[in-house]
Amino acid sequence: MADILIKNGYILTMDSEKPEIIKNCVISIENGIINYVGPENSGPKKSGYVIDAKGCVVMPGLSNTHTHMGMTLFRGFADDMKLNDWLENKIWPAEACLKESDVKAGSDLACLEMIKSGTTACCDMYFHMDETAKSVKESGMRAALSYGMINFNDEEKGKRELDISKKFVRNWNGKENGKITAMYGPHSPVTCSIELLEKVKEQAQKDNVKIHIHVLETENELNTMKENHGMCSVHYLDKIDFWGPDILAAHCIWMSDRDIELFGKKQVNVSHVPLSNMKLASGIAEIGKMMKANVPVSIGTDGCASNNNLNLFEEIKISSLIQKIHLNDPTALPAYDSIAMATRNGGKVIDEKTGIIKPGFKADIILLDLKKPHMTPNKTEYNNVVSHIAYSVSGTDVKTVIIDGKIVMEDRIVKTLDEQKVLENAENAAYELFERKNEK
Ligand SMILES: [Zn+2]
Secondary structure, eight states, X not given: OEEEEEESSEEOOXXXXXXXXXXXXXXXXXXXXXXXXXXXXXXXXOEEEEEEOTXXXXXXXXXXXXXXXXXXXXXXXXXXXOHHHHIIIIIHHHHHTOOHHHHHXXXXXXXXXXXXXXXXXXXXXXXXXXXXXXXXHHHTOEEEEEEEEXXXXXXXXXXXXXHHHHHHHHHHTTBTTTTEEEEEEEOOTTTXXXXXXXXXXXXXXXXXXXXXXXXXXXXXXXXXXXHHHSSOHHHHHHTTTOOSTTEXXXXXXXXXXXXXXXXXXXXXXXXXXXXXXXXXXXXXXXXXXXXXXXXXXXXXXXXXXXXXXXXXXXXXXXXXXXXXXXXXXXXXXXXXXHHHIIIIIHHHHHOTTOXXXXXXXXXXXXXXXXXXXXXXXXXXXXXXXXXXXXXXXXXXXXXXXXXXXXXXXXXXXXXXXXXXXXXHHHHHHHHHHHHHHHHO
16 A cells, blocks of 8 residues: 555666666655555555656655754845854844744744755754744654754853753654654854863763764864864864764864864764855865765755755755866766765765665655756756756756655645745744844
8 A cells, every 4th residue: 555656757766876767666655654666566556645757856855964944034134254254243143133933934934945945854953943843843844953052161051051952852852753853962162162062972872862063164163273272173072082973063174184084984974065165265175085985974055144045956066066176076076976965865864764765764755847948858868867956956846845755845835834924924034133133
């Protein structure tokens, strides 16, 4: 029996080492799980809802492993500025005026945008995280959420931050049929003390959850760590045995070859955030070297203040292109490798049973419409559809989205959220937020 049967599509399972599109096969979903991929006549005899995917690619939903949904209201608020000026004079003062309801409005908008551009799961770190968790719940998305902790060297503040995090983990980890999980989110090695980081690691192991942290996003972080501790963030945190497969490290730009080797050995998950890194001129992460060192790399968008959107398909394209220009080698990071970072690698960080279309895996699946000028030709054996997905697709080509076996968007109509209301609320919340900030 199939609750949902997807037929007639070009299937990209992401289950093989080489790019491979399967034709003339169906995907069957039962109780939220993929239970069959193969020829229709050998599949389930009875099926409930049938999706005709003719003229579409059927592929795993994308996983955005580094974002700040609550910042979506900051889209277009501060651009083309130096990092410190941007942070100190624009972002931090605006964040100081953010209310819970603003984070809810921003997170609703983020979920809507992600679903409409094919992202089915994400890792988020911010504050007022109960509001973000409510948005994720209502939207039907999958997410690993964390409260962003900052204490500098204030141990009392560190204690309070950890308490907020512990409560968040207790309230949300494993909710919504396991679609919502929690992580600990110490902001970065320069904004958190080593004492706090040590406690976070211990608590995360106790609670059996992962840790999300920014690492070596700026040259300034590298220099500060060297000045204060005589070594970089990676080696400083290695002293407390911080690194492991339970860590999600975002950015990782200013890494030495030895740092990369250590991340490979310890299997630390890296979230590559190329667009935000380009926009803030933070630098280029050594993704080619990381892959050679067997570091698991996924992709994130960062928040809308520094991207300015949550369309992961753009990051797939840029990931490949930026390595090519950086290494002066057009063979670097081929299309399929970037798609793998955004699907199976990202999926593995959030839920081991996502990111691949395969029996036994959770049904987080998207359909891309190929009947578009920029996706044509796609029927001949000479025109590679996998390269279309990396280099030519647009987020608006996403036609249908299934998360945990539920149809969340069909023919571009989102079923879980009231699109007009989400847009209106975001407009109103943004206007009031920036008016409040100006009055200060
Ligand atoms: Zn970030």
